[in-house]
Amino acid sequence: MTSNPIPATPIPTTDELRPLRDYQAYLDEGRFMLLRDRTTGEAFFFPRVLAPVTGSRDLEWFEASGRGTVYAVTVVQKRPPTPNYNVVLVDLEEGPRVMSRVEGLAPDDVFIDMKVQARVAQVDGKGILLFDPAPENQIAAGEKAA
Amino acid sequence: MSGFVRGQAAIVGAATFGIGEAPGYDTLDLAARASIDALNQAGIALKDVDGLFLALPDDMLSGLSFAEYLGLHPKITENNRTGGSAFQTYVYWAALALAMGEIDTALIAYGSNQRTKSGKLVTPAQDPAWEDPYKAIMPASSYALAASRHMHQYGTTREHLAEVAVAARGWANLNPEAFAKGPLSIEDVLASRMVSTPLTVRDCCLVTDGAAAIVMTRADRARDLVAKPAYVLGAAAATWHRNITAMPDLTVSAAAESGARAYAQAKLGPKDVDVVELYDAFTINTILFLEDLGFCPKGEGGRFVSGGQIAPGGGLPVNTNGGGLSCVHPGMYGLFTLVEAVAQITGTAGARQVPDVNVAVAHGNGGVLSSQATVILGSGATL
Structure with missing residues (x-):
């Protein structure tokens, strides 16, 4: 670390x-x-x-390497049709912890200890730090579903 | 000289006003009404207040505003911003200032009209740039993150969280002042509207109006004024972070530090405590603080509260007024834990009175588990 x-x-x-x-x-x-x-x-x-x-x-x-692990997660509930979204704390490989959102899966499917990879998205002309499930984790999630 | 001024200052008046809905009142009106009631209990004239401690949610200079409102020229005017723990922190400073003879009478007050004025939490607090884009519902999502971690690490369940809400409602049903009453079951809590997983609306505190005030003086004078002063045996505060991203371990709050120091000052431990009044902004708070203040081992809080253990008739009376969950939560609740602790020590808590209370803990929480402050009060028998 x-x-x-x-x-x-x-x-x-x-x-x-x-x-x-x-x-x-x-x-x-x-x-x-x-x-x-x-x-x-x-x-x-x-x-x-x-x-x-x-x-x-x-x-x-x-x-930053962008590699991290989900430390804590909550799913914010919205009134339909607005979709729910998650808010996570991610422990980075380099040590610090950041707040973010994990995308690329249903908000409820994010779990603590999930390996994630950072991605910088551009929203309204401004960069925002987001995370996606790391490749090794997608395999683990697939096994979990099966 | 070192160490706390154990037993040298005491609370001689403690009052609430406008709990629930108090339409038409300004925050200063509410704080002033509670203040005059508390002063009258002690037979102390308003003009004799020389230490003024206040923190209103809607006025950055509220200490100055309150001095002006009351027509006072205090020697100490405090308006700290440690959130809901501000009032426990005030007890600490007031006890020191009284014991040193710097002041003779401290008035600690709070008031909010947030429910009737806006219908939601009124706070000047803002999310920082590195949290704001993720649109968490603050403060609820911060506590939800802590709950998620506690559940993951220790097997705490939503049913455990619900036990806290049900226990609080049980006490509220014995308190004529409490805002939320009526039956509440574990199933009701689990079935209520989810806000930020795993917390439902019943895991979250109320949004109410309300005011509270306490009056402190030196112990020798306290005995001449009232039959049963509530002596300040210990008082300590600790701050570990501001925003949830920076909280070192989401399952351990700074209450572990403030509580340990307060117990050492009081020369008492958790086993000596008769009633526990904790700032329950969310159900996870009660579980965390029971652990951090030593009432059960770390991680066992969920199992500890199960089976009605902290409800009326349980093994440990916790939040005997109904707490922020079912009695009152006007934004910064910390002072209400002190008022209820005093009521229990003076034997004036009516149907919810716990028999033979000599030691009470009143614990405040500020920010998002950020600032923690613990006060230990005792009857004359503890001196």
């Missing part, structure tokens, strides 16, 4: 860092980027001007 298998795209931060603006700008380009502390290598979410707890400002953006 501590080492990032994806080669980092080191982008110096320090005084240029505008955490949420930069995060959204990357999403708008279709990239899911996280901040990490260069001294400890530890990634954190949400983006901010310093690493939580340590207060380190020696930070860099890097491309």
